[in-house]
Amino acid sequence: MNFASVRMITDDVDRLVELYENVTGVSAERPAPVFAEFALPSCTLAIGHTQTTQLFGADSALGAHNRTVILEFRVADVEAEYVRLKAVVEDWVKEPTTIPWGNRSMLFRDPDGNLLNFFQPVTEDAMKRFSGRS
Incomplete structure (x- = not known):
């Protein structure tokens, strides 16, 4: 099984x-005004309008109400990404910092409030954990 998309x-x-x-x-x-996809090397990120949820059943989803998921992107240089995105991101949660399990991480919210984590393994253990992963 392969994780295909979010x-x-x-x-x-x-x-x-x-x-x-x-x-x-x-x-x-x-492919449609109510749907978009970002084909990334490790996964696809899809965005659908609330109108599309009727295709999956009445209670399948509610737009902009999820506060339990963090979208995580491994990047080569968190500091460089922070500089690049500083003018684009409106809602910063945490500026770059090293977290206990060895990643350098920054967190921000998209316009709907979804939490994004850009991280870079920086300790030897963290780099080992991610070796061989896409």
């Missing part, structure tokens, strides 16, 4: 697409 549901697809194009450096594929 889909976020929102009332404003265009607003999230704009931020995630800036964050990922990847242009979204837009």
Whole structure:
């Protein structure tokens, strides 16, 4: 089994697409105005409008209400990403800091309040943990 994608549901697809194009450096594929996908090397990040949830059942999702998931992106240089994104991100949660399990990490929220973590393994143990992963 392969983890294929994460889909976020929102009332404003265009607003999230704009931020995630800036964050990922990847242009979204837009097969429909209510749907976008970012094909990243390790996974696909999808964004769907709340109108699309009816396709999955009445109680399948509510846009912009999830506070239990952190989208995590491993990056080569957290400090450089912080400088690059400082003008784009409006809601910073934590500036770059080293966390106890050995990652250098920064956290911020997208316009819907979803939490994003950009991290870089910096200790020997953390680098070992991530060796061989995409």
